[in-house]
Amino acid sequence: MVITFGLGFYGETTQAAASTLQVGSKGGDVWDLQYRLKALGLFNQQLTGYYGTYTKNAVQSFQRNYGLQVDGKAGSQTWQALKKYSLNQSEMDIMAKVIYSEARGEPYVGQVAVGAVVMNRIQSAKFPDNIRDVVFQRGAFTAVDDGQFWLTPDKTSYLAAQDAVRGWDPTYNSLFYFNPKTATSAWIWTRPQNVTIGNHIFTD
Template identity: 65%
Template structure:
C-alpha cells in the first residue's frame, strides 16, 4: 500500500467512525437524480461519501453540492475518462456506483470480509473485499455490492449465518482499502481454501495468487 493510499485510509477511517450527522441512502433501487453546483438533496451525501472513499472529497459530508463537491466530481470524471463538467449525471452515477461504495455497502463489505476472512493476514482480508468489488465490475455478476454478496451460493458465510457477525475495525479498514481500489488478487473473481475445497470446477479456474489460506482465481 503506497503512502497516498495509506493517508487516504487514515482519513477515511476517521471519517467512518465520526460519520453520524448525515447518513446516505441505503438503497440503489431508484436512479439518482442529476446533481450539480447548488443542488441540495438526500442524494448529495451518497455522492460525497463515495467520492470520499475514493479520496476525491476531503471534507465533511453534507446535503449541499458546493464548490468542493463539484471539484471532486470533476477530478473523478477526468480520471475515469468522462467529460469533466462537474455534473453528476447518469453516466457519472453509473460508473461511481461500480467503483465505490456508500455507507450501507461499506457495512456489507466489512461484514463479508470479517465473516469470510477474519484471522487471515490483513492483505488477505483486503483481497476478499477486492473479489467482491471485482464481481460488481464484472458483467458476469450482479452490479451492486449487496446483490453480489447475497447471490445464492456465492459465499459460505452468508449460507451458514456467519455473515451476521459484527465486523471489527480491521474489517472496516480492509473494506475501505478494497473499495478504494487496492486489489492484491490480480483481478480475481473467486477464492477458495485449498485444504477444504472439493469442487473440481474451482480447482479448474486460473489461479492468480495465494494469500494466507486462500487461493484467488479468475
C-alpha cells in the same frame, strides 16, 4: 483518513439521483455522492449534503480518473460510473461484513483481497452489478450460507473495505478464492490460479 461508517445526517438515500446534481444542490443524494467520493479518497471534507466547490472538485477528479466528461456535475453517466466503482454507506457495511466473516484472522492484505474479489465481481459482466446481489447470490459466499456474515465487523474490516473500494487489488483481478484445506468443490480446482494470500488461493 478513516471514514466514519455510522449513520449520517441524511440516513439512507435514493438508489440514484433523480436529476443532475451540481453546485447549489442539497439533500440526501448529495450526501450519498459525497460519501461515495470520500470512500474513493476524493472528498476529504465533512459530509454536509450541500453541493459546493469541494464537491464539484471531487466530482471533476472522479470524472478525470474514469474517463468521463469533466464538467463537475453528477449526471446520469457520472452516477452510473460511481455505482460501479464505489459503494454507498449501507453497501460499505455489507463489504465489511463479507470481509470479516470470510477473512478475519487472515493477514490484512488477505482481507483486502476478499474485498477486491467482491469489487471485481460487481464490475464483471459475469456477475450482478451491485454488492447486495453479488454477496447474496446463491452459494457465492460460505459465510452467508452458514450465517457468519451477520457477525459484527471490526474496524480492520472497514479499513480493508475502504482499500478494496479505492482500487487496491492484490488478487490480480480474481473472481474467486478458496481455502485448499477445506474446499470441497472439484470445479474450483480447475480455475486458473493467480496468487495465494494467507490461507486462500485466488483464481479467475
